[in-house]
Amino acid sequence: MADVESLKREAGIEACKFVLDGMKVGLGTGSTVKHTVIELGRRIRDEGLKITGVPTSLATEKLAIECGIPLVELSSVDGLDIVIDGADEFDPDFHLVKGGGAALLREKIVAQESDIMVVVADERKKVNVLGAFPLPIEITPFSQSATVRALNRILDCRVNIRMSGDGPVITDNNNMIADAHMGPKIEDPISLESEILKLAGVVQVGLFTNMCDAVVLASSNKVETIVNPNGKLA
Numbered sequence: 001m002a003d004v005e006s007l008k009r010e011a012g013i014e015a016c017k018f019v020l021d022g023m024k025v026g027l028g029t030g031s032t033v034k035h036t037v038i039e040l041g042r043r044i045r046d047e048g049l050k051i052t053g054v055p056t057s058l059a060t061e062k063l064a065i066e067c068g069i070p071l072v073e074l075s076s077v078d079g080l081d082i083v084i085d086g087a088d089e090f091d092p093d094f095h096l097v098k099g100g101g102a103a104l105l106r107e108k109i110v111a112q113e114s115d116i117m118v119v120v121a122d123e124r125k126k127v128n129v130l131g132a133f134p135l136p137i138e139i140t141p142f143s144q145s146a147t148v149r150a151l152n153r154i155l156d157c158r159v160n161i162r163m164s165g166d167g168p169v170i171t172d173n174n175n176m177i178a179d180a181h182m183g184p185k186i187e188d189p190i191s192l193e194s195e196i197l198k199l200a201g202v203v204q205v206g207l208f209t210n211m212c213d214a215v216v217l218a219s220s221n222k223v224e225t226i227v228n229p230n231g232k233l234a
Contacts, residue, residue, distance in 0.1 A: 007218035008122055012036040014223050015084045015120045015216040016043065021050050024077055026110040027064055028085025029057040029103040032120045032218070036084050041067025054080060056110050057103035058172050074113060083114040087121050088133040088206075090215055094228040095189045099136025099206030102162070102171050108204055116213050116232055123219040130186040134179035136162075136206035137196060141176055147201030148178055154195065157182045175203050 012035025019025055019040060027037050037060060043049040045068055053069045054077070055061035064071055074080075085107055089097040096119065098104050111117050137159075139147045144161060151159045162169040162177040169177050186192055186207075193207040213231030217224050227233050 004122055004218075007223065008032040008120075009035045010223045011120045011122070011216045011218035013039045014225065015118050016040055018082055018084070018116070018118050018214075019043075019049075019051060023051050023081040024072075024079070025051050025053050026080045026083025026085070026114050027053045027055045027060050027069070028083060028120075029060050029101045029107060030086030032122065033084055033086045034060075034063060036120060037063050037069065038067055041069050044068055052077070054110055056083075056085065056107045057101065059101075059103075074110060080110065080114040082116045082118060083111050084118045084120060085111065087119045087125055087208075087212075087215075089125050089127050089130050090119060090121065090212065091127055091130050091189075094212040094215070094231065095130060095210070096208035096212055097130050097133050097135060097186075097206055098208055099138070099177065100133065102136070102138075102169050102177050104136055104206040105138050105171065105173055105175070105204040108208060111208060111211050117211050119212050119215045121215055121217055123217060126217065127184065129184045130189055130207075131182040132184040134181045135186070137178045137180060138171060138173070138175050138203040138205075139178050139201050140203060141174070143201065144176055144178075147199065150199055150201065151178060151180060151196070154199065155180050155182060173203070
């Protein structure tokens, strides 16, 4: 049995097969998709691959520059051909929970501008029902306690500001992350996403519904690509 990191690397590299010459590529954030970014850099260097990338976080931007991937601002292009990103959970309907890396707002903006979304993940992220991973919700710093109280009432679960050391985690957009500890009971993520987004103070929620077209999955002894039968790659 291969170790988890080796399988994640293999999955990240496998996802690169979706990337063709001339594509505009969204570059995701996370411990698995970093291998995708590194492999795309290798293909540019060794194979002459010609792509332009749009990073979903400052960390990915830094890595992409180090790997020699040409970058552009999303606003300067008319959509993207593909985004390859990670996920914290995905369910049988290919709905996702994302935001463990606190990049969910930029990730969702890039994903909605992409023709195709491919997710790279290890088998721990595959679940029957979303919610075991605390649901990340990006909120404004202004009156964040009031927003957390409102989320607590709506969701009926523990909601807390994500911390790093003695202070709150601050996103690349200078917001905060509230984590909702719902447990594995998000059976209608589409309705829940809509309900949370109605709340003033919420910038974005880490539910990515009807966006994922395929998952490149690193399981205990293999890497496989699972195509969403209702997605654009079916």
